[in-house]
Amino acid sequence: MRNIDLVIIGGGPAGMSAAVSAYNSGIKDILILDREPRLGGILQQCIHNGFGLHRFKEELTGPEYSWKYEQMVNELKIPVMLGTMVLDVTEDKIITAMNEENGVFQIQAKAVVMAMGCRERSRGALNIAGMRPAGIYTAGAAQKFVNIKGYLPGKKVVILGSGDIGLIMARRMTLEGAKVITVCELMPYSGGLTRNIVQCLNDFDIPLKLSHTVVKIHGKERVEGVTIAKVDKSLKPIMETAEYIECDTLLLSCGLIPENELSKGASITLDRVTGGAVVDQRRETDKKGIFACGNVLHVHDLVDYVSEEAEIAGKGAAEYIQNDGFNKNCDIKMTLGDCVRYTVPQHITSNENDVKIYFRVSDVHKDVTVEAKDGDEVIFSRKKQRVAPGEMESILIKSDVLKNIKSGAITVGVKLNG
Amino acid sequence: MEKNFTCIVCPMGCSLKVQIEDGKVVSVTGNTCPRGAKYAQTEAVAPVRTLTTTVRAGEKMVSVKSTQPLPKENLKKYMDMINSVKLETSVNVGDVIIADIDGTGIDIVATKNVDI
Numbered sequence: 001m002r003n004i005d006l007v008i009i010g011g012g013p014a015g016m017s018a019a020v021s022a023y024n025s026g027i028k029d030i031l032i033l034d035r036e037p038r039l040g041g042i043l044q045q046c047i048h049n050g051f052g053l054h055r056f057k058e059e060l061t062g063p064e065y066s067w068k069y070e071q072m073v074n075e076l077k078i079p080v081m082l083g084t085m086v087l088d089v090t091e092d093k094i095i096t097a098m099n100e101e102n103g104v105f106q107i108q109a110k111a112v113v114m115a116m117g118c119r120e121r122s123r124g125a126l127n128i129a130g131m132r133p134a135g136i137y138t139a140g141a142a143q144k145f146v147n148i149k150g151y152l153p154g155k156k157v158v159i160l161g162s163g164d165i166g167l168i169m170a171r172r173m174t175l176e177g178a179k180v181i182t183v184c185e186l187m188p189y190s191g192g193l194t195r196n197i198v199q200c201l202n203d204f205d206i207p208l209k210l211s212h213t214v215v216k217i218h219g220k221e222r223v224e225g226v227t228i229a230k231v232d233k234s235l236k237p238i239m240e241t242a243e244y245i246e247c248d249t250l251l252l253s254c255g256l257i258p259e260n261e262l263s264k265g266a267s268i269t270l271d272r273v274t275g276g277a278v279v280d281q282r283r284e285t286d287k288k289g290i291f292a293c294g295n296v297l298h299v300h301d302l303v304d305y306v307s308e309e310a311e312i313a314g315k316g317a318a319e320y321i322q323n324d325g326f327n328k329n330c331d332i333k334m335t336l337g338d339c340v341r342y343t344v345p346q347h348i349t350s351n352e353n354d355v356k357i358y359f360r361v362s363d364v365h366k367d368v369t370v371e372a373k374d375g376d377e378v379i380f381s382r383k384k385q386r387v388a389p390g391e392m393e394s395i396l397i398k399s400d401v402l403k404n405i406k407s408g409a410i411t412v413g414v415k416l417n418g
Numbered sequence: 419m420e421k422n423f424t425c426i427v428c429p430m431g432c433s434l435k436v437q438i439e440d441g442k443v444v445s446v447t448g449n450t451c452p453r454g455a456k457y458a459q460t461e462a463v464a465p466v467r468t469l470t471t472t473v474r475a476g477e478k479m480v481s482v483k484s485t486q487p488l489p490k491e492n493l494k495k496y497m498d499m500i501n502s503v504k505l506e507t508s509v510n511v512g513d514v515i516i517a518d519i520d521g522t523g524i525d526i527v528a529t530k531n532v533d534i
Contacts, residue, residue, distance in 0.1 A: 047471070047481035047482075047529065049470055059468070061470055061483050063511075064530075147472055147479060148479055150479045172471075175471060175497050176497075194424060197424070198424050385430055
């Protein structure tokens, strides 16, 4: 069995950034494993622009953003094994993987960074009634067909869900000559960025039907149409509003799920809301020396934040290897206040440095105050003009504040001012 | 003439109302900040968009983009021009695929390395 200091599972934006960060923190014996034939993960098929505004102060396409990191990985000569599927990771950091060249093999790592990303919620998970004809794809699968394989998966399209990938695909398919009839969104607000609503739907006069869902799929061999209906406040379809739409393709953009089979195999405790691991401020899971970052930890809306988070995990993994563990001088729990769905990290185990807490709100609100409290005492407060579930928020808790936490917990909440 | 659209400068998403007379913006309302007014000026009169798409290279697809935003009304025309290109050689990030597309002074360049 090979011994390697740091094994990184996944060579997308999170994995590459974690590798570069660990290398720059002094760990040189690194291996990145990825099942795809090239680095970059999902960025390779996200050919649209809008990436990198925070990180590189310029607007890049997905492949260009990936290329920036691929070059760093190449320059540092960090070893990469592509076309390699990781089958298992144990609590003791033994990794079992396989590829065409080596067959099945094992590696003993000193630390592991989990960076496997996420996958899309599929039709099976949505329980839509009807037959099982061809022509039903997740938006990301359609994106791969169009942008990587060069096939147009359909000509008359209905999209269910207004997640960003769905919106991007509405524009992409329209530009390639398909007719996108409508986008249905179950919720009364869109899950996508405003920029994408404007540039992907409004620009092409594609209607966005809020509080609508697909109740039935028609067609035996190929999709022939869908029935859509308005939903009431409890999200139940109002059948009197049902409407038949003829189409040959249904794209699903109904949310992303962190891909955590390997984490479960290693008995890592997962957060029920994020679907990712429970981590501390270094992004260490509850299994010593196993870290998680990127969309496998929680689903991000901007890749820039994935890179930032992966830097923290990479640095943490390097420190863990160098010091043979961590000096944990506290355990402050993060608890959820009003309108907050989750926080990452979920707990803080050192008060030596400032800690940035990322969180997501549960609803769209205007004119609010974001607050962090230690018991009844407000330790952080900031006004925001608007918060939305589709846009991740963050607050910074200073080290000297962490040192004075009395209740053992910090509650993050959103207060409505209006 | 009045045009309505959503501002995309920041996540606020203000609903902008723009009054246009003789092809010129005479007033912008609904914005909360000066950046919104500036966005409305261009968006109302001459909207532009960065175009991203793909070009065939042998059996593979090369992702491409316009180096600057292009006039929105002609996107379909540029798409047809880009889709008529078929590359026979390997491509690197930044390689010019179509120079000065339709006399706009803007190039279509590769955004990915593809070996064929």
